[in-house]
Amino acid sequence: MSELQQMDPEIADLITKEEARQHRTMRLIPSENYAWPAVMEACGSVLNNKYSEGYTGKRYYEGQEFIDGVESLAVSRVKQLFGVDHANVQPYSGSPANLAVYFAFCKPGDTVMGMGLPSGGHLTHGWKVSISGSYFNAVQYGVRESDHRIDFDQVASLAREHKPKLLFCGATAYPREIEFARFAEIAREVGAILVADIAHISGLIAGGAHQSPVGLAEVISSTTHKTLRGPRGGMILCDEKHQKAIDKSVFPGLQGGPHNGTTAGIAVAAKLAMTPEFKQYAANVVSNAKVLAARLEERGFALITGGTDNHLVLMDLTPKGVPGKVAAQALDRAGIVTNYNSIPFDPRKPFDPSGVRIGTPAITARGMGAAEMQQLGDWMADVVDNVTDEAKIAGIAAEVKALCDKFPAPGVPVS
Numbered sequence: 001m002s003e004l005q006q007m008d009p010e011i012a013d014l015i016t017k018e019e020a021r022q023h024r025t026m027r028l029i030p031s032e033n034y035a036w037p038a039v040m041e042a043c044g045s046v047l048n049n050k051y052s053e054g055y056t057g058k059r060y061y062e063g064q065e066f067i068d069g070v071e072s073l074a075v076s077r078v079k080q081l082f083g084v085d086h087a088n089v090q091p092y093s094g095s096p097a098n099l100a101v102y103f104a105f106c107k108p109g110d111t112v113m114g115m116g117l118p119s120g121g122h123l124t125h126g127w128k129v130s131i132s133g134s135y136f137n138a139v140q141y142g143v144r145e146s147d148h149r150i151d152f153d154q155v156a157s158l159a160r161e162h163k164p165k166l167l168f169c170g171a172t173a174y175p176r177e178i179e180f181a182r183f184a185e186i187a188r189e190v191g192a193i194l195v196a197d198i199a200h201i202s203g204l205i206a207g208g209a210h211q212s213p214v215g216l217a218e219v220i221s222s223t224t225h226k227t228l229r230g231p232r233g234g235m236i237l238c239d240e241k242h243q244k245a246i247d248k249s250v251f252p253g254l255q256g257g258p259h260n261g262t263t264a265g266i267a268v269a270a271k272l273a274m275t276p277e278f279k280q281y282a283a284n285v286v287s288n289a290k291v292l293a294a295r296l297e298e299r300g301f302a303l304i305t306g307g308t309d310n311h312l313v314l315m316d317l318t319p320k321g322v323p324g325k326v327a328a329q330a331l332d333r334a335g336i337v338t339n340y341n342s343i344p345f346d347p348r349k350p351f352d353p354s355g356v357r358i359g360t361p362a363i364t365a366r367g368m369g370a371a372e373m374q375q376l377g378d379w380m381a382d383v384v385d386n387v388t389d390e391a392k393i394a395g396i397a398a399e400v401k402a403l404c405d406k407f408p409a410p411g412v413p414v415s
Ligand SMILES: *Cc1c(COP(=O)(O)O)cnc(C)c1O
Pocket: 031, 093, 094, 095, 096, 098, 121, 122, 124, 170, 171, 172, 197, 198, 199, 200, 223, 233
């Protein structure tokens, strides 16, 4: 028995059950992944026990000779991976990274601009329930009603009218390339700092499967646990001229001690993301998403923007006559884990929307490819076309489990 099983059998049991769930299901939530086992090992180490407020060489506590080594490696590898002047790897996650960006450049009440949540933007890009939409004068752009692509005419006219200090681009539910150059041109014209939030796509960018905002956005924020396959964490990359402002904003502006285990995990992930295998992984994530999208369309699903350029597919379930939540819950019973999601201009409420959002990062990390994507598309259609047929759904769950047995998930023990 492990220490945890002896000391806290309730938590040990829940972790074992979660391991089994992560093994036997096809996890299609596009923000989720399987972190590398080496990353998990670094995170669950004695680095957890150390306080190290400050930065390498400038700490407020003694005993930093090894922690400095860890953070220096994380910073230098992330800089090399993305080709940036400066990296701060201390933000606790993606949302605190964005909050640090606001704090570096804005005072409460300042005007900022980002994509609205209903168009696929993130809460932290100025949505009204978030601190970003409450403490700042947040102007929101969106997608066109005709094709659900980012409306650059609207971005430009709102930017000219409101002159934001920060212009955020990057999304959480947008299946197409983010055209950083077009945002950069608008930001330059109105004197805004362009912030590219690459939380979802940082692994695709690192692996060369999505264009990079480096050289176009002065500031880049990201999570480290989505397509990048690192620990749950955040980072901010920037041009040299913003280094001081960003570092000061993260610490002492917003946070106390960095999570050193996470920093080590980021260092490991950045190293692994520089390998040819990761390049292949990033390419496979996108090709799998395209194959899955095509099969879903053949089986009668309506895809927002008609397809995907990245790891993510957003579906409108209206033609199927099934609300997004009912579909997502039936799929979950079949071992296919998705999330219900609003679609642009959704006539339904956020808690009961028309859409389902899916993505391929986690199933691609298991080594699944085109054949499995075709099969998955068929299973999804069979479930959604028979949402009340529990026998059929149970049968599909068994088939999903059998497929998952053939593709072990990285870092997930099978008990
Ligand atoms: C996931 C996400 C975040 C927030 O990350 P957390 O780690 O959940 O705080 C920020 N921005 C975008 C675009 C995201 O997709």
